[in-house]
Amino acid sequence: KAGVTQTPRYLIKTRGQQVTLSCSPISGHRSVSWYQQTPGQGLQFLFEYFSETQRNKGNFPGRFSGRQFSNSRSEMNVSTLELGDSALYLCASSPWSGGIQETQYFGPGTRLLVL
């Protein structure tokens, strides 16, 4: 099975712009979660989607949003970019079937640099 894929791998944006990141889960996985990783804050949960619905949301401002499509692919959007949004954004997929099967498998990440 192919793993989780994320596009693009690298992005450079300027303050005030917006950005959209994409994540394709492992085939058969229906849940997609997003995490932000920074040197200062570590790994922080952004949100989780299942069946095209946001099921869980972390403590991030409304500038961070996401969605999931019927094929389980997910996108996250950050509007009005700030310097502090520079980070590695990780996407993880899981089956949403309960139990240890709910282990999350991660993509390679998208590294966003805001100038």
Next chain:
Amino acid sequence: AQTVTQSQPEMSVQEAETVTLSCTYDTSESDYYLFWYKQPPSRQMILVIRQEAYKQQNATENRFSVNFQKAAKSFSLKISDSQLGDAAMYFCAYRTSYAGNNRKLIWGLGTSLAVNP
């Protein structure tokens, strides 16, 4: 709220030796999952090992094993016969086992492991 603490920001080990990485957590739940993930310089987050809290037997995956002490809320990772490819950042993570919407991973800050030839 649950928290995960990794008290060793950096560790090093000689190739072929054994090293143990520490992780403690705080929770009021009785059932949950614990994970160790590895993040090499490529930044790809890779699952190393996982443990269900209701299982008393410690999980093992080849050279990787855990020492799960539920009462002490401790979940350490032992790497045996360390290899150069084990050099990475290691993260301990917690997740509730309850169904519903609070399924996020809660992470420690990581331990950077160097393997010396």
